[in-house]
Amino acid sequence: MKHTAFTKFHEEMGAKMVPFAGFYMPVQYEGINIEHETVRNGVGVFDVSHMGEFWVKGPKALEFVQWVTSNDASKLVDGKVQYSCFPNEQGGIVDDLLVYKINDETYLLVVNAANIDKDWAWCNKQNKMGATLYNASDEISQLAIQGPKALQAMQKLTDTPILDMEYYTFKKLTFAGVKDVIFSTTGYTGSGGCEIYMANEDGPHIWHAVMEAGADYGIKPIGLAARDTLRLEMGFCLYGNDINDTTSPLEAGLGWITKFTDEKNFINKDALLVQKKDGVSRKLVGFEMIDKGIPRHDYEIVDDQGQFIGMVTSGTMGPAVKKAVGMGYVPPAHAKEGSEIFIKIRDKALKATVVKFPFYKS
Numbered sequence: 001m002k003h004t005a006f007t008k009f010h011e012e013m014g015a016k017m018v019p020f021a022g023f024y025m026p027v028q029y030e031g032i033n034i035e036h037e038t039v040r041n042g043v044g045v046f047d048v049s050h051m052g053e054f055w056v057k058g059p060k061a062l063e064f065v066q067w068v069t070s071n072d073a074s075k076l077v078d079g080k081v082q083y084s085c086f087p088n089e090q091g092g093i094v095d096d097l098l099v100y101k102i103n104d105e106t107y108l109l110v111v112n113a114a115n116i117d118k119d120w121a122w123c124n125k126q127n128k129m130g131a132t133l134y135n136a137s138d139e140i141s142q143l144a145i146q147g148p149k150a151l152q153a154m155q156k157l158t159d160t161p162i163l164d165m166e167y168y169t170f171k172k173l174t175f176a177g178v179k180d181v182i183f184s185t186t187g188y189t190g191s192g193g194c195e196i197y198m199a200n201e202d203g204p205h206i207w208h209a210v211m212e213a214g215a216d217y218g219i220k221p222i223g224l225a226a227r228d229t230l231r232l233e234m235g236f237c238l239y240g241n242d243i244n245d246t247t248s249p250l251e252a253g254l255g256w257i258t259k260f261t262d263e264k265n266f267i268n269k270d271a272l273l274v275q276k277k278d279g280v281s282r283k284l285v286g287f288e289m290i291d292k293g294i295p296r297h298d299y300e301i302v303d304d305q306g307q308f309i310g311m312v313t314s315g316t317m318g319p320a321v322k323k324a325v326g327m328g329y330v331p332p333a334h335a336k337e338g339s340e341i342f343i344k345i346r347d348k349a350l351k352a353t354v355v356k357f358p359f360y361k362s
Helices: 007-012 032-042 061-068 113-126 151-159 198-212 224-234 268-279
Strands: 017-020 025-030 044-047 050-057 080-088 092-103 106-111 132-135 140-146 170-175 178-184 193-199 282-289 299-302 306-318 323-330 340-345 348-355
Touching: 007 017, 007 025, 025 224, 032 044, 032 224, 044 224, 050 061, 050 113, 061 106, 061 113, 080 113, 092 113, 113 132, 113 282, 132 282, 132 306, 140 151, 140 198, 151 193, 178 198, 193 198, 224 306, 224 323, 282 340
Parallel strands: none
Antiparallel strands: 017 025, 044 140, 050 106, 050 132, 080 092, 092 106, 140 193, 170 178, 178 193, 282 323, 282 348, 299 306, 299 340, 306 323, 340 348
């Protein structure tokens, strides 16, 4: 298993450590509910150094990014980030990712930890245009500082203004005395905050600086379990649960990152365009439990006659919404807001209602 630059700090702070995507990672410290509320109301720090980072460089950089991703990267300006996905040739998704535009000939792709090797092989296979690709995943550490007080706390560590940064933007700046740190505002929690990308060797210094700067704001380290409940309350997809190699971006409600403009050609565009015109056979929906029970991944969804109509992809008791909530794929006839569906929990069909995302409204 790989260790991150912060592993010893997690162990010293009493984290429960588990194997995750080939890494030894903290799943929780004090407990999921406490950590969840820390991020919703204050500031928490996640070690997300397991994420993958690919550099795309050279005169063919944009051409490559346009071909391999579904969103329109030509709309990016320097300092802007875009959520996107890698479509595969069968209508599914290789991975979802973030695209950072550094300049016209430099892009950074941030991919999911469990998919680094798969994504790297996929990108190289698709690189017919000859862009320069470099896998920097093992060289970069990343901290996600999340919560409504995150930017205020982190402003102490840089002279560059960050409090007014827009969502999905980034700056290269000097942070805690370290030059050329990438400081971005994307987030996977729905409570605001930032991500800090640094070289591995700068990790320990930046960790101590972040914890010190956040002390007055009640900063705490947060594990991956609370990261999952936070993203689920927002209705954000998790690769491997809600999207995978068999789910199309249109089924998953990601039509907004799938751009069918004349100027953009991308992998499997024509087949996805047919799907857009003809409609999908299933849709990813959010639901709240009406009857008492907690939905979990792979539980069956049935109709009022007990007929199978789909599967739960993610589910939990939402610590901030104080409700059992979940996501899953159902036929369009059952996907309308207010539709009644039933979740099979221990052989009982328990009532739920389809609702709009996000579950958590700040």
